[in-house]
Amino acid sequence: MNERNNESRNGGRNENAAVDMVATAQAVQQAGDAWRGPGTVKLVAPAKVNLFLGIGYRREDGYHEAVSILHAIALHDVLYLRRATAPADSGDEAVALAGPAHNISVRVECIAREGLAPLSVAASENIVFRAIDALAHEVGRTEPDFLEVRLEKHIPHQAGLGGGSSDAAAALLGAARLWGMALDDPVLERVAHRLGSDVAFFLHGGCAYFDATGERFDHALEPMKRSLVLVRPVKGVSTAEAYRMFDEAPLPIDEGCLWQAKQTTCASDVPLFNNLASASERLMPELDEVKAWLQSQPGVEGVLLCGSGSTTFAMVNGVNEACRLTAAAQAKGWWARSTTFGSLKAAIVP
Secondary structure (H helix, E strand, O other), rough: OOOHHHHHHHHHHHHOOOOOHHHHHHHHHHHHHHHHHOOOOOEEEEEEEEEEEEEEEEOOOOOOEEEEEEEEEEEEEEEEEEEEEOOOOHHHEEEEEEEEOOOEEEEEEEEEOOOOOOOOOHHOOHHHHHHHHHHHHOOOOOEEEEEEEEEEOOOOOOOOOOOOHHHHHHHHHHHHHHHHOOOOOOOHHHHHHHHOOOOOHHHOOOEEEOOEEEOOOEEEEEOOEEEEEEEEOOOOOOOHHHHHHHHHHHOOHHHHHHHHHHHHOHHHHHHOOOOOHHHHHHOOHHHHHHHHHHHHOOEEEEEEOOOOOOOEEEOOOOOOHHHHHHHHHOOOOOOOEEEEEEEOOHHHHH
């Protein structure tokens, strides 16, 4: 009798949770739809994980040689871009002036979803603004323009998931559409390279091999379609601090793994490797705890830190296993999400 009552209560809680999730998704959709108007561009900006990250020694110019195989995942931010009829108040921190003649007023509104901490930065420091500004400079756009950007964040900050880089790639596409540029114009990739090593990847999406300093596209790989779980402690990891720690005690790239990574054409065959992980784990020992816990869980088939962290991903078989593991991680007080690998890229959507 007690077991039946417990099952009934648990079933009720699950149903209520499902209803709450649907209601939240509907509210988010309605808020976005209310913001949209004629001429508004809606974009998705997916997250990524690094299946392989091999960092070389620091060069004289301050950069590191790097080989990276990135894979897009279904977790994504949403951006809306539209033209305004008048410039915003330039004294507002949410507004910055872009373009070669400071001729473009850009307002950036950032909204944190799913319990993420608000990202409180001035518009001039937001990579979405910097992407629009860089594109305007690159094409010499001097016409006065008033742009408004609404960024809905589902990807956590300082997580190694490439959220900022993906948002920048989406902003490039959105600005290009508003300015009548072709979405495959090579200028977009040139600007992406200058914005950050991962930005260009999100113009390609799916799974891809990059080298040089991690920003030069070499070839695409066949993406996977399987489940994974993302687990992140409360705090993030500074990429700059992770590289500083790495430079103090560089860990060489495993040549056998590198050779295998170079040969493979399918994401499912890439050896999981990240020689930056130990530096991040020294900065945040809790990452070791997350990794050890994930490796001890039944059904987990591969565990790796995402880039410089602080998210660790675990590959699992099937949605049910991913949901179980996500709930268990959340019960330990960690941020966790179940998602899937896919062929997504930053893109305009209806």
